[in-house]
Amino acid sequence: MKKTFLLLGLAFMAFFVNAQDLKTLTWGGQQRQYLEYVPSTYSAETPAPVLFMLHGLGDDATNFFNATNVRATAEQRGWIVVCPQALDFNLQTPLGGYDFGTSWNAGITVTVQLELYGMPFNFDVTVNPDADDSGFLMATLETLGEEYTIEPDSVFFAGFSLGACMSHRMAIEHGERINAIAAVSGVVGNDMQNLIPAAHVDILEIFGTSDEMISYDNAEISLQSYGTHSIGLPAEATVEYWRDFNQCSETAIFEEYPDLVNDGLTFEMYSYLDGTNDSRVGFIKVNNGLHRWYLGGNNDIDYTEEIAKFFTGTIDVTDIAEQNESSLNLYPNPATNFIFVETQNAVNIYDLCGKLVLQGSSRIDVSSLPEGMYFVKSEKGFTKLVINR
Numbered sequence: 001m002k003k004t005f006l007l008l009g010l011a012f013m014a015f016f017v018n019a020q021d022l023k024t025l026t027w028g029g030q031q032r033q034y035l036e037y038v039p040s041t042y043s044a045e046t047p048a049p050v051l052f053m054l055h056g057l058g059d060d061a062t063n064f065f066n067a068t069n070v071r072a073t074a075e076q077r078g079w080i081v082v083c084p085q086a087l088d089f090n091l092q093t094p095l096g097g098y099d100f101g102t103s104w105n106a107g108i109t110v111t112v113q114l115e116l117y118g119m120p121f122n123f124d125v126t127v128n129p130d131a132d133d134s135g136f137l138m139a140t141l142e143t144l145g146e147e148y149t150i151e152p153d154s155v156f157f158a159g160f161s162l163g164a165c166m167s168h169r170m171a172i173e174h175g176e177r178i179n180a181i182a183a184v185s186g187v188v189g190n191d192m193q194n195l196i197p198a199a200h201v202d203i204l205e206i207f208g209t210s211d212e213m214i215s216y217d218n219a220e221i222s223l224q225s226y227g228t229h230s231i232g233l234p235a236e237a238t239v240e241y242w243r244d245f246n247q248c249s250e251t252a253i254f255e256e257y258p259d260l261v262n263d264g265l266t267f268e269m270y271s272y273l274d275g276t277n278d279s280r281v282g283f284i285k286v287n288n289g290l291h292r293w294y295l296g297g298n299n300d301i302d303y304t305e306e307i308a309k310f311f312t313g314t315i316d317v318t319d320i321a322e323q324n325e326s327s328l329n330l331y332p333n334p335a336t337n338f339i340f341v342e343t344q345n346a347v348n349i350y351d352l353c354g355k356l357v358l359q360g361s362s363r364i365d366v367s368s369l370p371e372g373m374y375f376v377k378s379e380k381g382f383t384k385l386v387i388n389r
Contacts, residue, residue, distance in 0.1 A: 022061065022085065027139050028132040034084040034140055035061040038148070039074045049079045049154030050144060051311075052137065052170075054086075054163030056185075058101030061085045064160070068293055068304050077308060080148060084137060086163075089128040103128040106165035107172075107189035110229035126191070133166060134173055141177065156311045158182040160293050161213065165189050165232065175199030182307040185211055185291050187219045188241055189232040196245070200279040203242040204310045206303060207235035208289020239270070239283045246275035252283070260373050260384055261300050264288050269315070282310055296351065297372040328378060334386040337367040343378045349385065350375045 022033045042048055051074070055064035061083035065071065074081045089103035109126040144150060155178050159167035164186020171181045172192050180202035187207075209216045219234045233241055243250075252270035259266050270283040284306065286294070296302030309315040329342040340363050341347050349358040349366070351374060358369060366387060374385045 025136070025140060025143060027136045030087070030131075032085065032087075032136050032140075033061070034082055035065055036144075037065065037071060037074050037081040037083075039078050039080070041075070041078045042080065042148070044149045046078075047149050047151035047154075049077070049151050049156065049311075050141070051079050051081050052141075052155075052157045052167075053081060053083045054104065054157065054159030054166050055083065055102070056159075056161030056163050057103055059160075059163075060102060064163075068160075069295060070304055073304055073308050077312075080144065080150065082140060082144065084140060086133065087128060087131045089131070091125060100127065103131075104162050104166035105129060105131040105133045106162055106186075107169045107192035108162075108165060108231045109191050110231065112227065112229070127162070134169060137166075137170060138174055138177065152177075154179060154311075156180050156182075158184070158307050159186060160184045161186050161291065168192065168238070171201040171203065172197045175201040180204070180311045182206065182310060183238075184293055184303055184307075185214060187214065187232045187235060187238045190230065193233050193241065197242075200246050200276045201242075202280045202282075202310070203239075203246070204282040204284070204307060205235065205239050205242075206284040206286065206306075208286040208291065210288050211291045213291040235285075236283075239272075239281060243272045243275075243281045246272075246279040246281055248272035248275035248279065248281050257300050259300060261298060263299050265294070265300065267301050271315075280313075282315070297370070328376060328383040330376060330383065330385065334388040335366055336387070336389055337365065339364050339366055339376075339385065341376065341378065345379045347376060347378045350377065 022035050025032045025034065051070070053064055053068065053070055055061060065083045070081050073079065086102040086104045089100040091098040091100065105128045109124055111122060111124050141155065157167040157170050157178055158181065164183035167181040167183050168186065168188045169192055171178055172195055175198040178201055182204040184206045185208065207216060214221055214231065216235050218230055219232050220228050220230050222228050249272055252272050255269045257267040257269065266287045268285045268287065270285065272281040275281065293303050294301065296305065306315060330339050332339065341361070344362060346359065347361050347364060348356055351357050358364065358366065369387055371387050371389055374387065376383055376385045
């Protein structure tokens, strides 16, 4: 089963969250909430980067925190993570009410055309227009700065679906305070696409070519009986919007992630560099990818980890591929409990995120490792290992 999730009205399995309770902030006359996670290594003497994670349409902060496994990133890198909560949006139309669920005011308006009593009728739909989400998120950042020692040059936003659209809005309106964003399955909204961003921000766009919720080619969504509508710039046009503004190189550095997992997906990385103030734009194109946040283990890459690497400038697709081509003999492969490596030297085993999970030599007990894909490295080379049970 793919370790993925869909963030549009679906229920998620509950996980234990070792984080503080939802906090409350009064903004715009409303009680707003956000989940705040402070890593165990936090010290007021050392400024900490801040990562805002924006959930998708109909989802909530706690589900998104759990499903993206961002807690592991917070602990590994010492980042404070904030998962804000969007407000509910119920649209009243001539045909009745339409409940969107939790929705960000991401700068999206569509014009609905329908026939009512035999007469044509048009009306505009702006997603949650009364919610000052942009102000709320910046107020949350200010509150965080009053409570903790944060690194002002390491403020990041990442989002999924409508949360990704909201991340683009934040970069456009508040780029002077935000250093980088990552948008998964979301685009620059149509109310935002003609605006000039406030500053040059590093941008990572991740989009699947078979996205069934927001189409890859024209950013269309279906509003059921209200028809199909484009919500903004399509995936590649969103990348071009930021590449052009940041004045990055017109030609991308193209790299392919190694296709290690039989998941029907392939991942391509396009990097546009040398922008104003050293800004960058990255685009991970997911061939056959759906409206999902793909994680490691059962997929070739882990979105959460790749986003963290992009924010820190440590993505190295080519190096991963070159390492995978090295030859190191081991057996059995796939393995269950033990592997035998044809070397007497030290052997390191890494997960797909590059984390060292086991060491040994010659005969290695791998029974403690979960099922999935790993890399095995020694002085003789580098190869992949599959553990099945």
